[in-house]
Amino acid sequence: MPKESDELTRLAADVRVAAFRLTRRLRIESDIDDLTDTQMTVVMRLGHAGPATLGQLAEFERVSAPSMNRTVNALAAKGLVRRTSDPSDGRRVIMELTDAGSALASTARARRSAWLTAAIEPLTPDDRAALARAAALIERMLAP
Amino acid sequence: MPKESDELTRLAADVRVAAFRLTRRLRIESDIDDLTDTQMTVVMRLGHAGPATLGQLAEFERVSAPSMNRTVNALAAKGLVRRTSDPSDGRRVIMELTDAGSALASTARARRSAWLTAAIEPLTPDDRAALARAAALIERMLAP
DNA sequence: TATTGTTATACTCTATAACTATA
DNA sequence: TATAGTTATAGAGTATAACAATA
Numbered sequence: 001m002p003k004e005s006d007e008l009t010r011l012a013a014d015v016r017v018a019a020f021r022l023t024r025r026l027r028i029e030s031d032i033d034d035l036t037d038t039q040m041t042v043v044m045r046l047g048h049a050g051p052a053t054l055g056q057l058a059e060f061e062r063v064s065a066p067s068m069n070r071t072v073n074a075l076a077a078k079g080l081v082r083r084t085s086d087p088s089d090g091r092r093v094i095m096e097l098t099d100a101g102s103a104l105a106s107t108a109r110a111r112r113s114a115w116l117t118a119a120i121e122p123l124t125p126d127d128r129a130a131l132a133r134a135a136a137l138i139e140r141m142l143a144p
Numbered sequence: 145m146p147k148e149s150d151e152l153t154r155l156a157a158d159v160r161v162a163a164f165r166l167t168r169r170l171r172i173e174s175d176i177d178d179l180t181d182t183q184m185t186v187v188m189r190l191g192h193a194g195p196a197t198l199g200q201l202a203e204f205e206r207v208s209a210p211s212m213n214r215t216v217n218a219l220a221a222k223g224l225v226r227r228t229s230d231p232s233d234g235r236r237v238i239m240e241l242t243d244a245g246s247a248l249a250s251t252a253r254a255r256r257s258a259w260l261t262a263a264i265e266p267l268t269p270d271d272r273a274a275l276a277r278a279a280a281l282i283e284r285m286l287a288p
Numbered sequence: 289t290a291t292t293g294t295t296a297t298a299c300t301c302t303a304t305a306a307c308t309a310t311a
Numbered sequence: 312t313a314t315a316g317t318t319a320t321a322g323a324g325t326a327t328a329a330c331a332a333t334a
Contacts (some may be wrong), residue, residue: 011276012260013253016170018279021286023167038304038324054293062172067325069294076325091292091333109157112282117158119285123157127281132155134278135162137271141263142165180325181300196314211302213317218300235310235315 029115030108033118034078038063038106041078043097047105051096052087080104173259174252178222182207182215184252187224187241191249195228195240224248 004115032040042057052060060070070094075081080101086092097105151268186201197202202212216239219225224245234271241249264272 003162008261009257011272011279012257012264014279015166015264015275016256016260019163019166019280022159022163024280025165025286055146055291063324065293068325072326079327080311089334093293104150112160112324113153113156114303117152119157120152120156123281127277128155128273130277131159131281133271133274135155135158137267137275138162138166139158142169147292180300199314206304207301209316210304230315233311233315236324237316 015112022033024117026112030112032104035104039075041074042068043077043101043105044108046081046095046097047102047109051094053092053094056086149233170256170260174237174256175246176252179248186215186219187249188252189244190225190239190241191246195238197236197238199238216250219245 027037030040031105037041038061041061045057045060046052052074054065054068057072058065061068063071072083076083081095082098082101084094084096086094087124120131123131171181175182179187181206181247189201189204190196196218197219198209198212201216202209205212205238207215216225218230220266223242225239226242226245228238228240264275
């Protein structure tokens with residue numbers, strides 16, 4: 001009979017591997033020409049979490065401010081992101097998606113969902129419940 | 145009462161978001177100085193799936209052969225990866241981890257597992273079972 | 289003086305095209 | 312001729328340091 005800690009370690013490894021593989025696959029599904037991974041990540045972040053300052057984006061993506069500035073410049077040049085100044089603090093610049101940027105985020109989201117929805121569709125109600133529960137558990141783990 | 149398809153879409157979105165967030169967090173946990181994300185990914189791949197040719201690595205990581213060649217050069221310069229020629233086909237070059245590379249992969253794996261194991265440890269047996277089942281389901285979805 | 293963003297500069301990652309060696 | 316890998320060159324991402332504007 002395996003030790004309790006062995007089971008834990010095994011489960012952690014299984015969850016980790018599943019998350020990495022699924023993420024990789026979903027990223028492939030949502031691949032969009034003319035946008036690098038970095039740029040796509042920022043578009044998805046703005047689409048999901050709404051407008052953000054340059055510093056917030058840099059911190060979340062864990063890149064330097066100059067690096068994020070460059071990425072935002074590229075997205076702005078493509079007409080996907082718009083800069084507006086914060087009325088309450090002149091130092092701050094708010095980044096938000098343009099209509100084209102929102103549309104692109106929606107398209108990418110739809111592609112990802114399409115693949116995953118098709119994969120989930122044939123599952124039994126019990127299986128689906130397990131997935132739902134696991135997703136909720138992970139969200140709880142990640143919560144501050 | 146929501147339509148069946150709405151539930152599906154919602155579940156797919158929840159699973160997708162959970163996988164992305166967990167992956168991001170796990171990547172941060174395994175951050176190791178002096179190795180870029182790309183380099184670390186290749187080390188983990190070789191550690192997990194064993195030796196591979198340059199072409200196989202490039203295809204799996206979805207980068208060009210020259211790009212992967214450069215990454216492998218960097219890893220070889222750091223003493224983490226070793227090139228050996230395929231005895232059965234002189235064109236091919238097999239990449240494999242050195243002892244130092246294997247050790248580094250183990251360290252990264254341990255760091256990731258440490259965080260996730262700690263997060264799973266306080267869960268009830270039912271919750272753990274849901275995670276295990278979800279991980280197995282995802283592996284099945286990804287299977288060819 | 290501290291914070292937010294930007295510019296300057298240098299190094300790494302990436303791709304396409306051209307080249308070498310082997311099948 | 313086709314395939315696996317490498318080298319050459321150019322464009323994009325990244326970081327640190329220095330600068331500008333606002334709090």
